Amino acid sequence: MKRSSPRGEVLPEGIPADSLLTLRDGEPGYREVTLSPLRYHYQHRAEIEAIVQGVNRDTDFDTLNASIGVALAAARTLGGLCDWVEAEAPRPVILPFHGAASLKAAVITVMLHCTTTDPLC
Numbered sequence: 826m827k828r829s830s831p832r833g834e835v836l837p838e839g840i841p842a843d844s845l846l847t848l849r850d851g852e853p854g855y856r857e858v859t860l861s862p863l864r865y866h867y868q869h870r871a872e873i874e875a876i877v878q879g880v881n882r883d884t885d886f887d888t889l890n891a892s893i894g895v896a897l898a899a900a901r902t903l904g905g906l907c908d909w910v911e912a913e914a915p916r917p918v919i920l921p922f923h924g925a926a927s928l929k930a931a932v933i934t935v936m937l938h939c940t941t942t943d944p945l946c
Contacts, residue, residue: 844889847874851934856944865944869937875915876930878922886929890915893933909938 851871858865873893877885894912901910915931922928 843879844875844877844885846876846889846893848872849874863942865941867937867939867941869939871935871937873912873933873935874930875933876920876928878926878928880926882926882929886917886931890931890933897935903937907937907939911936 849872851869854868854870856865856867875886875889875893877889879885897910897912902908903910913934913936915933917929917931920928920930
């Protein structure tokens, strides 16, 4: 079972035995504007930090990444909040953790393609 930390949490207080996901707000990126009708178009870059530990960390990491892909594929518009959502391939790293098993982690960049009538929305 994976645990999610609060959105934008600076550092987790601990890593659960299985996995941890943290969503980072990211950057809205450069906006393009169409004038008639007025629309603002963004390619917002958000990030998901995925961390696993334990004896089966490689398999668990692959399973966690696959579950993120399945969730995004099932909700490409996030319920109408975006025009399209897609993830970039993760670049995993092994992180030594003092007094515990090493962690396998990656930052998964998620591109949110959005159009809005108000740049503050």
